[in-house]
Amino acid sequence: MAITASMVKELREMTGAGMMDCKKALTETNGDMDAAVEFLRKNGQAKAEKKAGRIAAEGLVRVAMDGDNTAAIVEVNSETDFVAKNDTFQEYVEAVAAQAVASDAADMDAFMAEAWNADSSKTVKDALVEKIAVIGENLNIRRFQKETQENGCIVSYIHGGGRIGVLVKAETAVVNDAVKEALTNVAMQVAALAPKYVSSEDVSEEYKEHEKAILLAQAKNENPDKPENIIEKMIIGRLNKELKEVCLMEQAYVKAEDGKQTVAKYLQQVSKEVGADIKITGFVRFETGEGLEKKSEDFAAEVAAQMNA
Numbered sequence: 001m002a003i004t005a006s007m008v009k010e011l012r013e014m015t016g017a018g019m020m021d022c023k024k025a026l027t028e029t030n031g032d033m034d035a036a037v038e039f040l041r042k043n044g045q046a047k048a049e050k051k052a053g054r055i056a057a058e059g060l061v062r063v064a065m066d067g068d069n070t071a072a073i074v075e076v077n078s079e080t081d082f083v084a085k086n087d088t089f090q091e092y093v094e095a096v097a098a099q100a101v102a103s104d105a106a107d108m109d110a111f112m113a114e115a116w117n118a119d120s121s122k123t124v125k126d127a128l129v130e131k132i133a134v135i136g137e138n139l140n141i142r143r144f145q146k147e148t149q150e151n152g153c154i155v156s157y158i159h160g161g162g163r164i165g166v167l168v169k170a171e172t173a174v175v176n177d178a179v180k181e182a183l184t185n186v187a188m189q190v191a192a193l194a195p196k197y198v199s200s201e202d203v204s205e206e207y208k209e210h211e212k213a214i215l216l217a218q219a220k221n222e223n224p225d226k227p228e229n230i231i232e233k234m235i236i237g238r239l240n241k242e243l244k245e246v247c248l249m250e251q252a253y254v255k256a257e258d259g260k261q262t263v264a265k266y267l268q269q270v271s272k273e274v275g276a277d278i279k280i281t282g283f284v285r286f287e288t289g290e291g292l293e294k295k296s297e298d299f300a301a302e303v304a305a306q307m308n309a
Contacts, residue, residue: 001031011036021133031201040133057292058084059142061158061165066099068153068175072100072146072163075286079137084162084288089139092131093162100144111144145284152281155180157187166190167284174276182270182278185255186248187240187264190283195248198280199264203243248280 013020029035059077105111112125152171249264
C-alpha cells in the first residue's frame with residue numbers, strides 16, 4: 001500500500017512521533033493506522049530501554065493546583081538542560097503535574113500504573129515511554145507529592161523557571177489576597193533557605209542528639225583544653241543557632257527591613273492585619289536533581305575520542 005503524506009501527518013498528530021518514525025511505522029504495517037500506533041509504542045519502549053541507564057539529572061519542577069485546598073508538585077528529569085527548556089518537554093511536565101493533582105496514588109508504582117489523563121488508552125508509564133521516543137533522551141518522573149489543607153489554603157512558588165518548586169500549607173479562617181501574598185513570601189523563603197522543619201517543636205529528639213554528638217566532637221577538637229561544662233554550654237548555643245537555620249518559623253525573614261524579624265513574627269504581623277491567625281502546617285520543597293549524580297560533560301574530550309575511534 002502506498003504511504004501518503006496525509007497518512008504520515010495523521011499518525012504524527014496522533015502520536016507526536018517524528019515524521020520519519022511515522023513513515024517507517026506505516027510502511028512496516030502496510031498503512032494500518034492502529035497497527036502503526038502500536039508499532040510506535042513498541043519501538044518507543046525499545047528506545048526507552050536503551051536510554052534507561054543514562055543519567056537524567058536535569059529537568060523541571062512543576063506545580064498543579066485544584067482550588068485553594070489541593071495541590072501537587074512533581075519533578076521530571078531529563079538528561080540535558082537543553083531539553084528542559086524545550087516546549088514539548090515543558091508541556092509534558094505540566095501534564096504530569098495535572099495528573100498528580102487528580103491522582104489518588106500513594107506511591108510512584110501506583111502512579112505510573114494509572115490511566116494517563118490525556119489519553120486513557122495508555123498508562124502514565126506508556127505516555128512517558130512515548131515521550132522518550134519523541135524527545136530522544138532518557139526522561140524520568142522522579143517524584144510527586146500531593147497535599148491538601150482544610151480550613152485554610154495552599155500556595156505555590158516556582159523559582160528559576162522550574163529549578164525549585166515549593167508548596168506551603170496554612171490553616172487560617174481568612175483566605176484572601178493578603179494572606180496568599182504573605183504565604184507566597186514564606187514560600188520564597190523556603191525556596192531560598194531550604195528549611196527542614198516548620199518549627200523547633202517538630203524537630204525530633206533523635207535529630208537533636210545526632211547533631212549534638214557532631215557538635216560535641218567539633219568543640220572538643222577545636223578546644224581540647226576547655227572544661228566539660230564550658231563545652232556543654234558551647235554545644236547548646238551552637239545547637240540553638242543551627243535549629244534557627246533549619247526551622248522555618250525561627251529563621252530570619254529574608255524580606256525583613258531590620259534583618260532581625262523572624263518568619264513567625266512576620267506572620268503574626270500579617271495575622272493582626274487580616275484579623276485571623278495564620279498557622280503554617282507544612283511545606284514541600286523540590287529542587288531539580290538534588291541528590292542525583294550529574295553527568296560531567298567535556299565536549300572537547302568527547303570529540304577527540306570520536307576522532308581517535
